[in-house]
Amino acid sequence: MTHDHDLVLRPTAAQTEAALNPPAGRTGGDLVVETLQGLGATTVFGLPGQHALGMFDALRRSSLTYVGLRVENNAGFAADAYGRITGEAAPLLLSTGPGALMSLAALQEAAAASAPVLAIGSQIPSAGLGGRRRGYLHELRDQQASFRDIVKSVHTARTASQIPSAIADAWRSALSAPHGPVWVEIPQDVLLAGTVLPVVTAVDATPEDLVPRVELTALAAHLLATAERPAIIAGGGVVRSDASGKLLALAERIAAPVVTTFGGKGAFPWEHPLSLQSWLEDRHTTDFLEDADVLLVVGSGLGELSSNYHTFAPRGRVIQIEADAGKLESNHAGIGIHADARLALSALLETVPERPDEQAPERVRTVLHRVRERIDAQGRTLERSILDSVRAALPDEAPSFWDMTILAYWAWSAFDPRHPGTMHSAQGAGGLGYAYPAALGAAAADPGRPVLAVSGDGGAMYSIAELATARQYDASVTWLIVDDGGYGILREYMTDAFGAATGTELARPDFVALAESFGVPAVRTTPEDLTADLTAALAAPGPSVVVLPALLRMFEPTHLP
Template sequence: MTHDHDLELRPTAAQTEAALNPPPGRTGGDLVVETLCGLGASTVFGLPGQHALGMFDALRRSRLRYVGLRVENNAGFAADAYGRVTGEVAPLFLSTGPGALMSLAALQEAAAASAPVLAVGSQVPVAGLGGGRHGYLHELRDQQASFRDVVKSVHTVRTQSQIPSVIAAAWESALSAPHGPVWVEIPQDVLLAETLLPQVTGVDATPHDLVPRPELTAVAADLLTRAERPAVVAGGGVVRADAAGKLRALAEKLSAPVVTTFGGKGAFPWEHPLSLQSWLEDRHTTDFLEEADVLLVIGSGLGELSSNYHTFAPNGRIIQIEADLGKLESNHPALGIHADARLALQALLETVGERDDPTAPERVRRVLDAVRERVDAQGLTLEQDVLASVRAALPDTSPSFWDMTILSYWAWSAFDARRPGTMHSAQGAGGLGYAFPAALGAAAADPTQPVLAISGDGGAMYSIAELATAAQYGLDVTWLIVDDGGYGILREYMTDAFGEPTGTELTRPDFVALAESFGVRGVRTTPEHLRADLTKALTTPGPSVVVLPAVLRMFAPTHLDRPTGS
C-alpha cells in the first residue's frame, strides 16, 4: 500500500542526479554552506580564523554573500541587526577559542532582544575535544560551556554526516518563538576533510507555531471585556511577531490605553489618542498602569526598565502573553499565556466584546501633559532639540540603531519610531559598541534605504575598526557620534551617587579626520546645524560620520518619587 507521504520522500530527478554526481573537491565546510543555502540563507557575517578556514573556503563555491567585520563581537552585532530587521536567521562564522569568545557580548544582546543568529564556530580536531591537554592553538577544555548560559541552544558536530541535521535543528531553534541566538561548533578536521557525502539538496527546519491555549484566551477576553479601566503594555514581542496591526485593533475595540516598552517602540502609533507613548521612567505613567483594573502585558517580561526599576506595583489583574517561558510571571503574578503575540492577539480579537470608553483619550492626554510639564521644567531644551533634529532628518522607514549613550536614553522614552521594527538599541543586555556594527548589518540586509547609528564617543571607540568594513562594502550608514568627552551617562551616575566621577573622562581622536582616513565622509556639526547635516548625510549614498560635540544631560528619573508607605 502506498501512502501520499511516501511519495513526498522520493527524491526528484534533479536531486538524484546531484546526489550521484557531486562535484569534486568538496569538504565538510561545503556541507555547512550547502545546508545554509538549502535553508534559505543569503548572507553570512563573520571573521576567519585558522580552525574555521574550511567554512570560509566553501563560501567561494557558494551563492552566499559574505560580509566580514574586523572584530568578532561587531560581526555578532551585525548579524543581530540583520536578524532583527529581516526576521530571518543570520549565520555568523567564527573561529575557535578567542574568536569564539569575542562574540559572547553580541550573542548576549541577541538573546535579550530575541534576534535569530546562528553562530557556527570551529573547534579543535576531534581527537582534542574535551581534553584540554593536547596543546592545540585556541583550545578550551569545554568551549560550548561558555555559550550555554548565553544562547538559546547549543549543538555539537563530530562527523560530517551530522552537519546538515545539526544545522537544521539549530536553524529551527533560532526561529522558534521566542527567536534567539544558537551555537553550533564543528571540529577543524571535520570541516577540512574531503567529503564523500552527496550535495545537500533537501533540508527543512520549519519552526512550530506557539499557539495560545483557548481556555486561557477565553478567560483573558472575559476579563478585558468586563474591565472598567483596562490598559496595555506592549513589548518587543509584538514587534517581532509583526502584530502591531492586531494590537491597534484590539486596543481600539477595548478603548484601552497602550504604553510601549523601550524594546516595543513602534508597536503602537505614537500620536494615537490611546497612546501613552513610552514614558516608562516617569511616575505618572507608572501610576496610571497601577490604577488599571486589568493590565494586558504582551511580549514583555516587565523587567527592570519596563517596570520603572521594579517600582511598579499593580493593583489590578495582569494578563501576560509571552513567548519566552522563562519570562512568564517572572516578576508579577498573572494569568500567564505562553504564546506568540500575533496568534494570541488574534485569538483575543475574535473573542473580546466591544468596550466604548470616551474618557480613555482624555485620561491619556492628562498623563502625557503631566509628563511633558515635568520634563519641560528641567530646562533640557538642548536635549529635546537634538532628538527632534534626529527625528526630522531620519526617513520614517529607515532603521536606526542606538548605543548605550545619553541621547539613546532620551530616545527610549521620547523618540517616535513611527514604524514597527525601525528603532533598535542595546538596552536588552546593555553592552557598549552596538550601534555602528548593527547598522552595518541592517544596511547589508536592505541596501535600498539609509541606516542611522547613534553613539557616544566612548561607545564609538569600540567600533572604529568597522569604518573599514563600511568603506569596503559601501554600506549606506550614517554614524552620529555625540562627543561629550567621556562616558557621559556613567559620569552622571557617579556624580549623583558619589559627588564626583572616576574613570569616565576619555581622550578621543579627531573622529572626522579618522573617518576620512578610512575613505568615509566626515563632518563636524552643531546642534543648530544637526538636522541639515544629518539630512545631507542620510541622502548621500555610502557611509558617513557626523560628529556633534555636545554635553547632554538626562532628564531626572521619577521612579524614586513614590510617596512613603504607598
C-alpha cells in the same frame, strides 16, 4: 494508498543522479554552506580564523554573500541587526577559542533582545576533544560551556554527516518563539576533510507555532471586555512577531491605552489617541498603569526598565502574554499565557467583544500632559532639540540603531520611531559598541535605504575599526557621534551617587579626520546645523560620519510616588 509524505521522500530521477554523482573537491565546509543555502540563507557574517578556514573556503563555491567585520563581537552585532530587520536567522561564522569568545557580548544582546543569530564556530581537531589536552592553538577545556548560559541551544557535529542536521536543528531553534541566538560547533578536521556525501539541497527546519491555550485566551478576553480601566503594555515581542496591527485592532476594540516598552518601540502608533508613548521612567505613567483594573502585558517580561526600576506595583489583574516561559509571572503574578504574541492577540481578537469608552483618550491626554509638564520644568531644551533634529532628518522608514549613550536614553522615552521595527538599541543586555556594527548589518539586509547609527564618543571607540568595513562594502550608514569627552551616562550616575566621577573622562581622536582617513566623508556639526547636516549625510549614498560636540544631560526620572 499513497500518503503525501511518500511523495516528498521519493527522489526524482534527476535528484537521484545528482546524489550519486556529487561534485569533486567538496569538504565539510561545503556541507555547512550548502545547508545554509538549503535553509534559505543569503547572507552570512563573520571573521575567519585558522580552524574555521574550511567554512570560509567553501563560501567561494557558494552563492552566499559574505560580510566580514573586523572584530568578532561587531560581527555578532551585525548579525543581530540582520536578524531583527529580516526576521530570518542570521548566520555568523566564527573561529575557535579567542574568536568564538569575542562574540559572547553580542550573543548576550541577541539573547536579551530575542534576535535570531545562528553562530557556527569551529573547534580544535577531534583528536584534542573528550578531555584530552594536547595543546592545540585556541584550545579550551570546554568551549561549549562558555556559550550554554547565553544561547538558546548548543549543537555539535562530530562527523560530516552530522553537519546538515545540526545546523537545521539550530536554525529551527533560533526561529522558534522566542527567537534567539544558537551555537553550532564543528571540529577543524571535519570541516577540512573531503566528503562524497550528496550536495545538500532543500532543508526543512520550520519552527513550530507557539499557540496559546484556548481556556486562557477565553478568560483573558472576558476580563478585558468587562474591565472598567483596561491598559496594555506592549513589549518587543509584539514587534518581533509582526503583531503591531493585531495590537492596534485590539486596543481600539476595547478602548485600552497602550504604553510601549523601550524594546517595543514602534509597536503602537506614537500619536494615536490611545498611545501613552514610552514614558516608563515617569511616575505619572506608572501610577496610571497601576490603577488599571486589568493590565494586558504583551511580549514583555516587565523587567527593570519596563517596570520603572521595579517600583511598578499593579493593583488590578495582570494578563501576561510571553513566548519566553521563564519570564511568565517572573515579576508579577497573574494569568500567564505562554504563546507567540501574534497568535495570542489573534485569538483575543476572535473572542473579545467591543468595549466602548469615550473617556479613554482624555485620560491618555491627561497623563501625557503631566509628563510633559514635568519634563518642561527641567529645562532640557538642548537634548530635546537634538532629538527633534534627528527625527526631522531621518526618513520615516529608515532604521536607526542606538548605543548606550545619553541621547539614546532620551530616545527610549521620547523618540517617535513612526514604524515598527525601525528603532533598535542595546538596552537588552546593555553593552557598549552596538550601534555602528548593527547598522552595518541592517544595511546588508536592505541596501536600498539609509541607516542611522547613534553613539557617544566612548561607545564609538568600540567600533572604529568598522569604518573600514563600511567603506569596503560601501554601506549607506550614517554614524552620528555625540562627543562629550567621556562615558556621559556613567559620569552622571557616579556624580549623582558619589558626588564625583571616576574613570569616565576620555582622550579621544579627531573623529572627522579619523573617518576621512578611512575614506569616509565626515562633518563636524552644531545643534543648530544638525538637521541639515544629518539630512545631507543620510541622503548621500555610502557611509558617512556626523560629529556633534555636545554635553548632554539626562532628564530626571521619577521612580517613587
